[in-house]
């Protein structure tokens with residue numbers, strides 16, 4: 001293992017509807033890879049909170065992570081986290097689950113904008129992409145203003161589908177002002193930026209966000225970075241995280257963050 005504190009801070013167990021493996025299996029895999037820490041961050045899609053049973057599955061995920069933390073004590077640091085999707089679309093749900101579980105780490109994400117399906121399911125021939133992306137940045141900014149999370153997950157998520165899956169071009173320069181707004185808001189609120197490495201395993205072939213954005217965050221004075229594979233099955237645990245470490249180092253960072261009880265611990269990239 002190249003990095004002493006190699007950690008994966010974004011993983012899904014079978015308590016997420018779209019993932020397949022139990023927490024224990026993910027932890028066993030992390031142990032075998034020699035990871036320092038593993039954070040379980042199952043989905044809580046606030047816009048469909050009750051109808052899709054997240055009120056129950058997230059509580060279960062929390063208990064599974066705490067149980068695994070006891071079982072793997074001395075071998076692996078296991079943290080209990082959650083990925084809160086679209087909190088602004090159902091604030092009551094987001095706040096209920098955050099009150100119910102004493103999470104170490106909360107990721108906030110936007111997988112769809114109000115009244116539209118997930119970017120994964122959008123029919124891009126039927127929408128004004130520029131307009132939808134502005135709505136995406138608007139909702140991210142609202143989420144940061146709300147602020148009940150630790151790290152912003154996979155900024156540029158729509159790129160995974162628009163550019164990666166559909167091969168459509170986006171003029172990134174057109175959105176540099178919006179990206180700056182997001183990065184400045186994160187810094188002002190003391191929130192971390194996640195570098196999500198799942199795109200490296202997918203058609204996008206890049207991290208979300210990519211190097212220029214991480215460099216910009218550093219240039220603006222950002223200090224807190226979290227790294228996550230977004231694994232939905234055991235073979236993807238820690239997938240691309242070492243490349244992610246190299247990328248943040250290239251962007252000028254000497255440390256990344258690991259959260260316990262919402263407090264970041266800055267671990268050196270060594």
Ligand SMILES: [Zn+2]
Nearest residue numbers: 083109153154
């Ligand atoms: Zn996500």
Ligand SMILES: [Zn+2]
Nearest residue numbers: 010012083230
């Ligand atoms: Zn995820």
